[in-house]
Amino acid sequence: MITKLGEVMVYVRNQDEVKRFWEEDMGFVILQDYTEGAMRWVQVAPTEDAETTLILHDREFVEKNSPELNFGTPSLLFFTENLDELYDQLEQKGVTLGEKVNMEGNLFFNFADPEDNYFAVMEVKSSAGFFFS
Incomplete structure (x- = not known):
């Protein structure tokens, strides 16, 4: 049974610029900035205890490795x-x-x-x- 919406994936071309936007302009907190091999994701949220977070994915990397995904912004x-x-x-x-x-x-x-x-x-x-x- 699904109990909540945990993460929303947003595919971006420039993770650093978009990370800065969410942190500095929108006042969100950076919960995680993680790199594993060639893959990096940045987790942002309005507060540290938010139930739903945004994950900023490198669009180019994901397009290359999972071209079947829908890359439109939710x-x-x-x-x-x-x-x-x-x-x-x-x-x-x-x-x-x-x-x-x-x-x-x-x-x-x-x-x-x-x-x-x-x-x-x-x-x-x-x-x-x-x-x-």
Whole structure:
């Protein structure tokens, strides 16, 4: 039985640049930066005890060794308790941001990493999360 989503694989061309983005611009923590032979992965998360983490894989290496995989960026929706504050912080850091959108009373915006992978953020006032109906 599946009990939770543990890791999301993101395939990137420049692991160091994308690692820097998640750590410095987004405020994530680096849980692991591991190399084994020619393979390297970087594990990042919003907090040290996050239940779900991102694994930044070297896209070129994975394409060469597992060409059958889907290399599209997953559509990820992050939650924040203060969307305006986060938006302002990211804007000051020069992060590529979309417009703030109010959809049925929920505030959203999207942002891009240095490789133009887009992600979304939604304001949620509790840790219970949000489900579309």
